[in-house]
Amino acid sequence: MTIKLVTFDALHTLLTPRRPIYVQYSEVFAPFLGVLSPDSLKLSFKTSLKQVQKNKPVYQGNAGAQGWWSEVIKRTAIGAGAHPQAVADSLHEIVPKLMERFSSREGYKLFDDALPILWQLRDMNIRTALISNADARMRT
Secondary structure, X not given: OOOOEEEEEOEOOXXXXXXXXXXXXXHHXXXXXXXXXXXXXXXXXXXXXXXXXXXXXXXXXOOHHHHHHHHHHHHHHHHOOOOHHHHHHHHHHHHHHHHHHOOOOOOEEEOOOHXXXXXXXHXXXXXXXXXXXXXXXXXX
């Protein structure tokens, strides 16, 4: 039996957040919303993500991924104790900052062994593919 293709999921297989997601959210939120408790942000992000995934399981509609993540970000901030009006007033600045961060090396890093494994598979003439339920930013 010859292996012709190896597929990888992106998150936590090839790459991982550079720092915990709630820490990165805290860094972006702070100038607009003040300092929010890391424990509250951690719990609120997890809860918000699950709620939005349940209510809107895909990045659908005109708002696409940015609209979907905007809802997660808004719920995370409010759930962690931010004043709802402050969130509403600053969401148009917060969302693009977080979207950009998590589209780049600022938000994510490759595992040390990711590229060597991919190169080794290429040298063995084994094709690779990335499969992910992430939005289109994963391509960048």
